[in-house]
Amino acid sequence: MRDDLAVESLSALAQEDRLAAFRLLVKAGPKGLASGEIAEKLAIAPTRMSFHLATLERGGLVVSRREGRRIVYSVSFDRMRGLLEFLTEDCCAGHPEICGVSRRLNEEDC
Amino acid sequence: MRDDLAVESLSALAQEDRLAAFRLLVKAGPKGLASGEIAEKLAIAPTRMSFHLATLERGGLVVSRREGRRIVYSVSFDRMRGLLEFLTEDCCAGHPEICGVSRRLNEEDC
């Protein structure tokens, strides 16, 4: 992943409401959630949620599709995995013994 | 990790210069690098580098110590691991089969 893409993804996640929305979408899985559903669950104005979801989409972390009159968002797991790998490389590079992320992940079998 | 801490860490990394500085610090390992060294390597004004390093430190991703007349920064691997686990939980929660980060990490034995 290129640096500028990573920066855009990171800054997309670096906001409370967007992080919360992203969480909901992760839990929802591939079937996703409509913009209005997310706004209601998080008690955020629909107009605000639109803005946040657009930011997440620019960051590549979610994708949208129209279903009838609703617009459904879902997580781009590929991109999220890419971001995690990017960060993990930076973290482990040269010092895998210090970071030890993989071991933790292995234990939890996440 | 609490949400607000994660947000602060993420927004600390969500900037090109800081991401580059963080990379250098990861490569440098526990012995770290002085503020001036980083500024020189990245061709960034010392005053700006100070600002960026302070931001990274507020985000908990690096720590600083004085060594003679230099101030040396090094990565907080604990915190970085914490951030990665936080993101991995969000990513995998409910859908480990889709994300598959751990498998990748396992293969690479990072």
Next chain:
DNA sequence: ACAAGAATTCTTGTATTATCGAATTATGAG
């Protein structure tokens, strides 16, 4: 075609963050 539902876009105001250079603090050398 018309009305209502679901989202988004646009506009305006505010707040946070980035950038640059000058001034300031802390340290080591003579």
Next chain:
DNA sequence: CTCATAATTCGATAATACAAGAATTCTTGT
């Protein structure tokens, strides 16, 4: 003590992001 070095802090300004509401687009049902 005084000087030079290494960083940071402080000003001011510019750029970017956040927030709230009105107006607009797109879709479905009648």
